[in-house]
Amino acid sequence: MTSRVPDTILLVDDDTNTLKGMRQFLSKPDREILTAERAKDALEILGTRSVDIMISDIRLPDMNGIQLMEEVQHHYPGIDVILMTGYGSIQDAVAAMQKGAESYLTKPLNPDELEIVLTRILQKRALIRQNKELLKRLSGQHVVPDILGTSREIREVLKAIREVAPSDVPVLVEGETGTGKELVARAIHRHSERSEGPFVVVNCAALHENLLESELFGHERGAFTGAVKQKKGRFELADGGTLFLDEIGEMSLETQAKILRTLEYGTFERLGGTQSLQADVRIISATNRDLKKKIEKGTFREDLFYRLNVITIKVPPLRERRGDIPVLARAFLERFSTIQKKAIEGFSEEAMRLLERYEWPGNVRELEHTVERAVILCRGGEITVEHLPAHIRELIDETQGEQAVVLPVGTSLKEAEKALILKTLESTGYHRGRTAEILRVSKRKIEYLLKAWGLEGLGRKPRKGV
Ligand SMILES: Nc1ncnc2c1ncn2[C@@H]1O[C@H](COP(=O)(O)OP(=O)(O)OP(=O)(O)O)[C@@H](O)[C@H]1O
Numbered sequence: 434m435t436s437r438v439p440d441t442i443l444l445v446d447d448d449t450n451t452l453k454g455m456r457q458f459l460s461k462p463d464r465e466i467l468t469a470e471r472a473k474d475a476l477e478i479l480g481t482r483s484v485d486i487m488i489s490d491i492r493l494p495d496m497n498g499i500q501l502m503e504e505v506q507h508h509y510p511g512i513d514v515i516l517m518t519g520y521g522s523i524q525d526a527v528a529a530m531q532k533g534a535e536s537y538l539t540k541p542l543n544p545d546e547l548e549i550v551l552t553r554i555l556q557k558r559a560l561i562r563q564n565k566e567l568l569k570r571l572s573g574q575h576v577v578p579d580i581l582g583t584s585r586e587i588r589e590v591l592k593a594i595r596e597v598a599p600s601d602v603p604v605l606v607e608g609e610t611g612t613g614k615e616l617v618a619r620a621i622h623r624h625s626e627r628s629e630g631p632f633v634v635v636n637c638a639a640l641h642e643n644l645l646e647s648e649l650f651g652h653e654r655g656a657f658t659g660a661v662k663q664k665k666g667r668f669e670l671a672d673g674g675t676l677f678l679d680e681i682g683e684m685s686l687e688t689q690a691k692i693l694r695t696l697e698y699g700t701f702e703r704l705g706g707t708q709s710l711q712a713d714v715r716i717i718s719a720t721n722r723d724l725k726k727k728i729e730k731g732t733f734r735e736d737l738f739y740r741l742n743v744i745t746i747k748v749p750p751l752r753e754r755r756g757d758i759p760v761l762a763r764a765f766l767e768r769f770s771t772i773q774k775k776a777i778e779g780f781s782e783e784a785m786r787l788l789e790r791y792e793w794p795g796n797v798r799e800l801e802h803t804v805e806r807a808v809i810l811c812r813g814g815e816i817t818v819e820h821l822p823a824h825i826r827e828l829i830d831e832t833q834g835e836q837a838v839v840l841p842v843g844t845s846l847k848e849a850e851k852a853l854i855l856k857t858l859e860s861t862g863y864h865r866g867r868t869a870e871i872l873r874v875s876k877r878k879i880e881y882l883l884k885a886w887g888l889e890g891l892g893r894k895p896r897k898g899v
């Protein structure tokens with residue numbers, strides 16, 4: 434149970450000797466001990482440092498320890514507090530526990546007792562941390578889905594990912610919406626030496642101009658109205674990992690200039706700050722726009738374009754790699770039928786034919802949503818045409834256009850029905866199920882009518898012998 438970050442413990446007591454003594458017997462290699470003699474100093478430390486446990490005396494010169502604890506609980510809810518009371522002040526101890534102290538100790542301190550209490554809290558914190566990690570992994574937030582597909586196009590994308598991943602070169606991922614650009618960026622990170630580091634996303638389109646800059650570079654307290662606390666930017670947060678700049682085509686020229694400077698000099702400042710900061714970050718960016726056109730129009734900086742675009746990976750639209758449709762559709766079906774707890778075996782031939790024929794303007798994401806919807810609607814063991822949205826179902830008429838049924842005026846409804854059924858049977862190679870699907874009736878009905886017309890063996894090879 435080793436944590437990479439040392440546990441940070443803040444001791445607050447106005448008696449320097451107590452502080453000295455405690456620091457001495459609490460010091461361990463994986464612990465960092467901070468000290469404060471007043472509540473005010475403690476709060477100042479908490480504003481800049483991340484602390485795990487605060488151990489404070491109840492009697493402080495500028496504030497009561499319980500008040501200090503309440504401040505801490507309000508502003509830094511993750512910190513556990515241990516309060517120390519003078520010998521015999523049971524009332525203080527009771528009040529401390531009632532207000533949410535993790536534990537209390539009576540002075541004079543017994544070092545063993547202090548160590549036992551501290552260890553118990555640290556172990557509890559480690560457990561909570563592990564539990565959160567586990568939940569995160571289980572909920573799939575940490576799992577990068579595999580890039581699926583067997584087409585030549587997608588195999589080229591995979592090859593490019595493997596080639597660029599190990600180096601630190603900036604990569605620009607281009608492709609229409611929903612083609613899998615973010616998935617590609619995550620895969621590059623996962624296959625790089627930075628895979629243990631953070632993968633930080635900035636969506637340049639989703640954030641308003643000013644907000645985007647403070648998101649990217651962070652801000653100091655008081656940098657603008659509403660900046661009540663200092664905040665780290667995504668550049669800083671991505672230190673040691675990968676920064677994914679999504680939809681860079683939407684960035685203003687002003688922000689472009691700042692990013693360019695950061696990339697050129699490797700340094701940046703927080704908004705309202707003067708300190709020059711550094712972060713070791715690999716940049717992957719993505720766009721669904723034609724940046725060359727934006728450069729011509731003067732809305733995207735050419736110099737930034739060449740900085741970001743050392744290597745380009747183009748993710749082709751789904752309609753240009755239709756071979757991937759069945760693979761993706763089956764994978765999504767498996768995922769969603771597991772989630773929905775449904776036993777759906779697959780797609781009917783007709784449904785798959787439509788999926789393969791459709792244009793998919795929303796690419797893989799649209800296919801994913803289409804399959805999810807179909808799984809929700811499906812009550813049987815197979816996804817059929819009727820589970821697909823109307824605009825995809827319409828393609829049936831197109832595909833059947835070449836085999837029209839011509840009916841002269843004067844044809845009875847019964848005759849029209851028969852002609853239509855027979856023509857459809859012919860077009861499906863006398864497949865009863867598919868015919869029923871196209872005509873949106875039950876297979877039983879088709880079989881019943883064929884029998885009524887004395888055609889139950891239509892299209893079937895006569896059986897030899899019995
Ligand atoms: N090859 C693939 N294999 C499996 N899933 C894929 C594949 N491509 C895309 N997806 C899935 O499709 C969805 C869209 O992918 P992603 O968000 O990466 O697309 P995008 O190009 O970033 O889209 P946008 O431009 O809209 O941001 C995601 O749920 C992703 O997991």
Ligand SMILES: [Mg+2]
Nearest residue numbers: 614615679719
């Ligand atoms: Mg995206």
